[in-house]
Amino acid sequence: MKVTVVGAGLAGCEAALQLAVLGIEVDLYEMRPAKMTPAHTTGLPAELVCSNSLRSDLPHNAPGLLKEELRRCGSFLMKAADNCRVPAGGALAVDRDKFSRAVQEKLNNQRLITMKEEEVTEIPQGKVIIAAGPLASGSLADSISELTGSGSLYFYDAIAPVVDFESINMDRAFFQNRYETDGDADYLNCPFTEEEYYNFVRELKLGNRVSTRDFEKEIHFQGCMPVEAIADSGDMSLAFGPMKPVGLIDPRTGIRSFAVVQLRMENKAGTAWNLVGFQTKLTYPEQKRIFRMIPGLEKAEFIRLGSMHRNTFINSPALLDCRMRLRTDERIMFAGQITGVEGYIESIASGFLAGLLMAGLQVLPPADTALGAILRYPTETVTDDYQPSNINYGLFPPPAKKTRGGRRARREAQAERALNSLGNWLAGLSGFSFQ
Numbered sequence: 001m002k003v004t005v006v007g008a009g010l011a012g013c014e015a016a017l018q019l020a021v022l023g024i025e026v027d028l029y030e031m032r033p034a035k036m037t038p039a040h041t042t043g044l045p046a047e048l049v050c051s052n053s054l055r056s057d058l059p060h061n062a063p064g065l066l067k068e069e070l071r072r073c074g075s076f077l078m079k080a081a082d083n084c085r086v087p088a089g090g091a092l093a094v095d096r097d098k099f100s101r102a103v104q105e106k107l108n109n110q111r112l113i114t115m116k117e118e119e120v121t122e123i124p125q126g127k128v129i130i131a132a133g134p135l136a137s138g139s140l141a142d143s144i145s146e147l148t149g150s151g152s153l154y155f156y157d158a159i160a161p162v163v164d165f166e167s168i169n170m171d172r173a174f175f176q177n178r179y180e181t182d183g184d185a186d187y188l189n190c191p192f193t194e195e196e197y198y199n200f201v202r203e204l205k206l207g208n209r210v211s212t213r214d215f216e217k218e219i220h221f222q223g224c225m226p227v228e229a230i231a232d233s234g235d236m237s238l239a240f241g242p243m244k245p246v247g248l249i250d251p252r253t254g255i256r257s258f259a260v261v262q263l264r265m266e267n268k269a270g271t272a273w274n275l276v277g278f279q280t281k282l283t284y285p286e287q288k289r290i291f292r293m294i295p296g297l298e299k300a301e302f303i304r305l306g307s308m309h310r311n312t313f314i315n316s317p318a319l320l321d322c323r324m325r326l327r328t329d330e331r332i333m334f335a336g337q338i339t340g341v342e343g344y345i346e347s348i349a350s351g352f353l354a355g356l357l358m359a360g361l362q363v364l365p366p367a368d369t370a371l372g373a374i375l376r377y378p379t380e381t382v383t384d385d386y387q388p389s390n391i392n393y394g395l396f397p398p399p400a401k402k403t404r405g406g407r408r409a410r411r412e413a414q415a416e417r418a419l420n421s422l423g424n425w426l427a428g429l430s431g432f433s434f435q
């Protein structure tokens with residue numbers, strides 16, 4: 001068997017290396033340096049386009065757990081990252097140039113991998129892994145769109161923050177659907193007094209924002225505005241927009257509030273809730289400060305913070321099967337950020353899974369592992385508004401039993417469960433030689 005991998009980024013390099021070590025020939029296509037993306041600056045493989053941090057390395061944080069799982073599974077890029085580590089406290093940060101060169105050396109040393117420096121404009125014949133990333137070239141994006149149908153490929157993400165249900169103050173927030181006072185409610189509402197609303201709007205307008213790159217400007221069209229940009233357009237814009245209170249009566253006071261922030265369930269377990277319409281370009285510290293001004297969210301623990309940026313991704317839950325293959329054409333697999341997993345480490349994990357699945361892995365990683373979450377988020381999420389996600393504990397099944405000792409103890413128990421499950425899974429696999 002021979003596999004074509006499109007894109008020598010984080011996912012593509014990991015997938016190619018896993019395939020090669022399992023004895024499968026790979027043609028790895030990369031369009032850089034002849035054709036650059038708007039964010040990459042070198043012709044090197046696995047370039048980290050922005051921060052040099054792969055985030056937390058502590059296992060009670062989900063990104064830390066994912067890294068530990070990748071280490072135990074023999075991920076090549078994880079090993080390269082560990083070898084190129086620079087001091088960064090509890091995070092794993094790397095020397096980005098050394099990291100890319102270490103990956104390049106691994107690729108060069110693999111006789112089964114042939115590097116092809118050219119842009120792929122059409123979906124290749126035969127078995128293929130498309131790992132062209134969030135900045136996939138235009139012609140390839142057109143071919144993907146043609147293959148998957150209109151409306152199945154998106155060009156930016158608009159992510160609203162997600163909070164841990166247990167950190168919501170239910171003395172202020174209340175369950176209710178708009179215009180319905182009976183029955184099971186799908187929404188949680190955080191009601192504002194007039195004074196609270198104006199204070200909140202003032203801080204939104206003053207909050208520090210991430211600057212918008214030229215290639216991202218197109219996403220700020222009406223209908224998908226960052227929440228702070230809506231506040232800029234007029235003090236009452238939010239109260240008539242995403243924070244409108246109509247049809248919502250606070251059961252404790254019997255009155256309609258001046259404004260309301262609504263939260264919608266993010267996962268089946270109901271442990272994670274997202275702030276509806278709160279896509280934002282505020283910096284992370286500012287999001288925590290300002291969104292904790294929302295009545296009921298004073299002590300909110302953020303599972304995920306909001307963002308908006310250029311990001312090409314497919315509607316994976318509608319298009320991919322449980323093995324990351326196109327349902328309509330099983331020879332085509334997608335991997336990395338183009339599937340809607342967000343982040344460096346998530347893309348490496350997705351590439352790792354794609355390599356193994358393409359090589360014929362039968363038993364999928366268990367759902368309570370971080371690798372299981374990375375596989376299932378794009379393939380099993382039930383939603384009509386699919387948006388990319390980082391790894392977070394909201395994507396895991398909730399703990400089987402209540403853990404005493406608060407959030408940290410709960411996360412530690414989940415991490416321990418994940419590593420046990422991973423160990424059992426690895427022990428049960430045969431025919432795959434993990435490094």
Ligand SMILES: Cc1cc2nc3c(=O)[nH]c(=O)nc-3n(C[C@H](O)[C@H](O)[C@H](O)COP(=O)(O)OP(=O)(O)OC[C@H]3O[C@@H](n4cnc5c(N)ncnc54)[C@H](O)[C@@H]3O)c2cc1C
Pocket residue numbers: 006007008009010011012029030031032037039040046047048049050051052053054118119120121131132133134135136137140310311335336337338342343344345347348
């Ligand atoms: C501007 C920006 C900043 C980001 N910052 C961070 C951050 O700080 N931290 C973080 O965790 N995540 C960040 N991300 C998100 C994400 O983690 C990275 O984009 C990550 O590199 C995605 O990995 P990937 O393998 O899916 O894609 P990439 O690493 O982008 O790899 C895709 C590769 O495919 C190549 N390619 C594209 N089209 C073609 C084609 N037609 N033919 C051949 N080759 C092609 C590209 O040149 C690229 O090398 C950022 C994303 C963007 C866009």
